[in-house]
Amino acid sequence: MNPPARDAFIAALTKIVGPTHVITDPSMRASYETDWTGRFSGQALAVVRPKNTAQVAAVVSLCGEHGVPLVPQGGNTGLVGGAVPSEGSIVLSTTRLNNVGTVDEVAAQVAVGAGATLAAVQAAVRPRGLDVGVDLASRDSATIGGLIATNAGGERVLRYGSMRRQVVGLEAVLADGTVMKHMTGLTKDNTGYDLVRLFAGSEGTLAIITTVLLQLVPLPAKRTVALIGLADVATAQSVLTGLRLRLPQLTAAELFFDAGLELVREHAGLSAPMPDRHPVYLLVEAADVSDPTDALLFQLEKDVRIRDAVLANDTKGVAALWDYREGHTEAVSALGTPIKLDVAVPAAALPAFIAALPLIIEKVAPEAQMFMWGHLAESNLHVNLVNVNGDADRLTDAVLDIVIRSGGSISAEHGVGRAKAAWLERARSAPELAAMRSIKVALDPRGIFNPGVLFPE
Amino acid sequence: MNPPARDAFIAALTKIVGPTHVITDPSMRASYETDWTGRFSGQALAVVRPKNTAQVAAVVSLCGEHGVPLVPQGGNTGLVGGAVPSEGSIVLSTTRLNNVGTVDEVAAQVAVGAGATLAAVQAAVRPRGLDVGVDLASRDSATIGGLIATNAGGERVLRYGSMRRQVVGLEAVLADGTVMKHMTGLTKDNTGYDLVRLFAGSEGTLAIITTVLLQLVPLPAKRTVALIGLADVATAQSVLTGLRLRLPQLTAAELFFDAGLELVREHAGLSAPMPDRHPVYLLVEAADVSDPTDALLFQLEKDVRIRDAVLANDTKGVAALWDYREGHTEAVSALGTPIKLDVAVPAAALPAFIAALPLIIEKVAPEAQMFMWGHLAESNLHVNLVNVNGDADRLTDAVLDIVIRSGGSISAEHGVGRAKAAWLERARSAPELAAMRSIKVALDPRGIFNPGVLFPE
Secondary structure (H helix, E strand, O other): HHHHHHHHHHHHHHHHHHHHHHEEEEEHHHHHHHHOOOOOOOOOEEEOOOHHHHHHHHHHHHHHHHHOOOOOOOOOOOOOOOOOOOOOOEEEEOOOOOOOOOOOOOEEEEEOOOOOHHHHHHOOOOOOOOOOOOOOOOOOOOOOHHHHHOOOOOOOHHHHHHHHHEEEEEEEOOOOOOOOEEEOOOOHHHHOOOHHHHHHHOOOOEEEEEEEEEEEEOOOOOEEEEEEEEEHHHHHHHHEEEHHOOOOEEEEEEEEEEHHHHHHHHHHHOOOOOOOOOEEEEEEEEEEOOOHHHHHHHHHHHOOOEEEEEEEEHHHHHHHHHHHHHHHHHHHOOOOOOOEEEEEEHHHHHHHHHHHHHHHHHHHHHOOEEEEEEHHHHHHEEEEOOHHHHHHHHHHHHHHHHHHOOOOOOEEEEEEEEOHHHHHHHHHOOOHHHHHHHHHHHHOOOOOEOOOOOOOO | OOHHHHHHHHHHHHHHHHHEEEOOOOHHHHHHHEEEHHHHHEOOOOEEEEHHHHHHHHHHHHHHHHOOOEEOOOOOOOOOOOOOOOOOEEEEOOOOOOEEEEOOOOOOOOEEOOEEEEHHHHHHHHOOOOOOOOOOOOOOOHHHHHHOOOOOOOOOOHHHHHHHHHHEEEEOOOOOOEEEEEEEOOOOOOOOOOHHHHHHOOOOOOOEEEEEEOEEEEEEOEEEEEEEEEHHHHHHHHHHHHHHOOOOOOOEEEEEEEHHHHHHHHHHOOOOOOOOOOOEEEEEEEEEOOOOHHHHHHHHHOOOOEEEEEEHHHHEEEHHHHHHHHHHHHHHOOOOEEEEEEEEEOOOHHHHHHHHHHHHHHHOOOOOOEEEEEEEEHEEEEEEOOOOHHHHHHHHHHHHHHHHHHHOOOOOOOOOOOOOOOHHHHOHHHHHHHHHHHHHHHHHOOEEEEEOOOOOO
16 A cells, blocks of 8 residues: 555544544554564554444445455454454454443343453353353453454363354444344344354454354352372273263363473472372362262262362362463463464374374474373363474474374364464365355455455465 | 256266166155145155265256256255255255264264264164254154254253254265365364354255264253243243253253143143143253252242142153143144244243234234244244134234344244245345355355245245
């Protein structure tokens, strides 16, 4: 865009949202142009911060007319560069679309702006005995729009599913600037294609989500957590299968390993959770209106494969056990900037996959250190590699390659973004990619929504 | 198509599937050309019954070349004419694609051909302690492919969701004859658009489903059912809200009314379930590995709004209580061919909607009789009208009109098919319809898949 055309475009943007909300100054733009890991960045023409759906629609129409790409951004907490501007694009920040509506207690639903943070929604609904089905560590920054656009997962997926399942209504601006509104809140509605769930997980490439109707879940009054020491991953899977069958209150099942636990203990100065060390740890949480402790204890006590277990059902004790799991991210980051790979494999392939990983990494980069943890119910592992020196790309290739050969997913919950766009061609078959591209072209013929995300430019 | 062209086309079809499986004789075609209600029918060029995915792909390619529309048909148990041939089309019957694979007990998944009946899958998985999350009365005929294509619901949606949620993998033939295979079985997979769940519920207009990977649920060992007499619908909703909060084992919550219960009793010769009659009945079922009776009883006993309740937890008693609910369809049909409308409204609007219905019907057709029942958790009602004489269309219009004005869905679970295609324009907004049409054109540019379904011809 030549300078006079750019100036005219900026002037038109300013007319829509007002001068305060079109940010062109480079120092002011910076925090919108780089993701929080610092790995991905790009230079935007401007950052625009609309305050309502009508302004979003006007911005989209304007971008369409001028052929300016548009990158939607929520809390900028993504891990795959999906909200970082492409060259010459504008960043559309949803943070001002942060209204949290009145809670409908009969339907257990609430309408919220795409820019409302998860924490803000939690604060609004928890006093009513309700909760959002998905929770994750970035709750104070991550926005509902971003969580849905990336179909975020987290630790409760085994009970409540990912974000896609929490959405019962959506308002979004389409590429031609029209506003699509489907806010019925009906949990059964078989009238045509499920556009709501198609837009969920489309990473801002099909529509700009502006408002969301969330289905809420009951807020459990009592939580019980057990940390279980086990001999191997296959045993952890089998123990979990039994627990899932017998405990409908089961909410989380997190897997980690001896090396990770020792690292967390050292970094955070935590005492050992149990007298002996074990190769594999499974942390399970049951949550219910009435105390699930007896039910969980009953299942654990009769299982001879469990080497040791500690249990907590008071706030402090529960938090202390979760610290062993949640301390992993920080402890690993303290060793240097890690490569973070978020993968899943079929359950039957998980033990062999986990056994093979160290050998593969050793071969590519003998100096590299691997730590991993994840969500066992979905065989979803966060593979973190530190001390990789110049081997980052080769390590990524080697790990994603065995994921694909195991029939797995190269992105279980973080999305594809720009980081893995080149990998998508190997992860999905040609007919799938062709169908996806057809849908992209059909809904965004000029390609103004988040170019470079999902499909390489 | 002129006779020589038709003969050449039939010959080419025969070459693909063999002479036994191309049915052109009118008397042999008849059962494929009319739906089971007898309300919808059409004349097909031929019925073709491929035995595997390669044959389906070849048939689709052939139809594409000749511009012959193709109507996929499973068990032909639909209620909206979605599997009835359009003029000059062929019916592609999936009944020979009926393979049921080996059950993966670690992942609790099974791969089945689209033509396998729900009953066949249930028979294969139940001995392993597993079950299909969706169950419905047409299980002996309804096929898995048809259930997914229409996103079938049924009585357990409150616990397990509709068919869309049971699918973790899909193989389908696209309109250009390519085979799209996504059979990973991963419950977390954020690599691009969710084509699997887009095809679910698309009623055969985007792709022909050939194989499905189903996520199974634990088969509960114990079932407890309570039939509850209540003063009104709002109270039933409130009682259900409490039960859902406190009983994660809750599986079903069916609503019916005094007039329906009396009709069922008379038709089937059943005794009264409780000493007094009540305006509203709520039938709830809890199912679990261990007996849920005490937990259910505890909740019911303390609720003063419950006028009366009977409870059963033995096989015979459970079936007897369900008979009061499941006897409705047959009892109403005995009065004459009913108009069957399957609608949902937002929970908050349900009591007013139910109160308004008789007045509206009385106004349009004073002679008509209404019976209704449904799934309370989703505010999904099956409105059945008998004695409608010449007022069928006006009654349908009047009921669907108030559904739309209540913010509801004109098809909660049966789909749109041909029956409600003309209504879709009023049920979904212009931008939604435009987006749906774009997707249809993108994936099926020649319009060979199920023309007339969803979008009026």
